[in-house]
Amino acid sequence: MEYLHFARSESLLVKTVCAIVVKGYWDKLLKPKIGSSVTSSVINQVLSEFSANGFSVSWAAQNLVEKIARRDFLLSPTVLNALVNSCSDSDVNAHVLSWLVIFYADSKMSSEAVQVFEHMRVCGYKPHVHACIVLLNSLVKEGLTNLRDAEKVEELLIEMESNNVVPDIFTYNTLISLYCKKGMHYEALCVQDRMERGGVCPDIVTYNSLVYSYCREDRMREALRLFKEIKGAAPNHVTYTTLIDGYCRVGDIGKVLQLRGEMEASGLFPGVVTYNALLRKLCEEGRMGDANKILNEMGDRKIEPDVVTCNTLINAYCKIGDMRSALKFRNRMLEAGLRPDQFTYKALIHGYCKSKEINSAKEINDDEAILALLDELVQGGICVxxxxxxxxxxxxxxxxxxxxxxxxxxxxxxxxxxxxxxxxxxxxxxxxxxxxxxxxxxxxx
Incomplete structure (x- = not known):
């Protein structure tokens, strides 16, 4: 008796869900009384009903699954099988699961999209090319948080190649940039090789990412060689600034000045980011006179200092105990409408704490200055x-x-x-x- 009652209840639920799907009353499906009762068995029977009554299985699956795809049980192999068991047409099943991959990827649920993709591979269903592209872009945008994600990208690229579909330049550049930022230089070069074999020519964004990858590892000889091999694209501000910053970090000021000369000769003039790289290196070496010359040059060229510029100079002055000059730049920040950040206050506080000078009665007392900075921290809601x-x-x-x-x-x-x-x-x-x-x-x- 209990089983018969259960069977009747489930049969009624199946008919109810079918009616909801046909009439589009999705809010009713999502109500706890009905939604909480929807199981893999119910989904399977609903799809069977649609198939028996001449409705497209793929249409039914898309409309049904779209409303309940975020529920955890949909990711189990049992449920994924239930979605396709009502139809023996492998093309229809591939369409249903490919659509589910796209749905999850577009919903920023990449791990769920990967699970469905894996299920398709295990069951022998061929993912649609569009599903591969959407999933690839989703994984790239979310940052390839682990090695498995990187392996999945490789699998997707192979899948796309087997279907004679090549990702666009934006997808390739995003992937190369991500690999470069994570220090995965070999993988980045592999993608570059793959894109060139696919007939997609690298642009300056591609080259900038690869130059950056060499520079971040202080491999300046290789970075410069790649820079000289750029073809089909013109170096821009990012290219030169990346190289200048790299040579600043390895202490080759001569090469920095040469590159700046080449940059200006090509009609590109340094911006605040380029100047910040130069200032950082001069300040690290304690060359405050030269740093101020660079600052004056920025003024002559109407290039406004930013927070990084001011923080670099403040930190440098604090390290040599020149708190007057450090405060001058902090005040300059405020006058320019720039907001001091955690780094600003940290540099100033450490500067005051390390200062061994005995101030005269006319000068501000270090202890008072420290407490004043503490008040600013609290009022500004800045955490240190x-x-x-x-x-x-x-x-x-x-x-x-x-x-x-x-x-x-x-x-x-x-x-x-x-x-x-x-x-x-x-x-x-x-x-x-x-x-x-x-x-x-x-x-x-």
């Missing part, structure tokens, strides 16, 4: 790591600014940042020095 708080607390404790140090410690706790051994030891030692053993013990407990 524990190293900044540690530096502030150690500095204040050494100068017996216990009250200020505890204020910093309080701000740290407000942000739920746990103190470490250095912080607690610094506060405890500061209290011991002024004879407050009770407070000192509290920090050591």
């Amino acid at each position: 790591d524990i190293s900044v708080y540690r530096a502030m607390i150690r500095r204040l404790c050494k100068k017996e600014g216990i009250g200020c140090a505890e204020r910093v410690f309080g701000a740290m706790q407000t942000r739920e940042i746990l103190g470490d051994t250095v912080i607690y030891s610094s506060l405890a030692y500061a209290h011991f020095r002024v004879g407050d053993a009770v407070s000192a013990s509290a920090f050591l407990d």
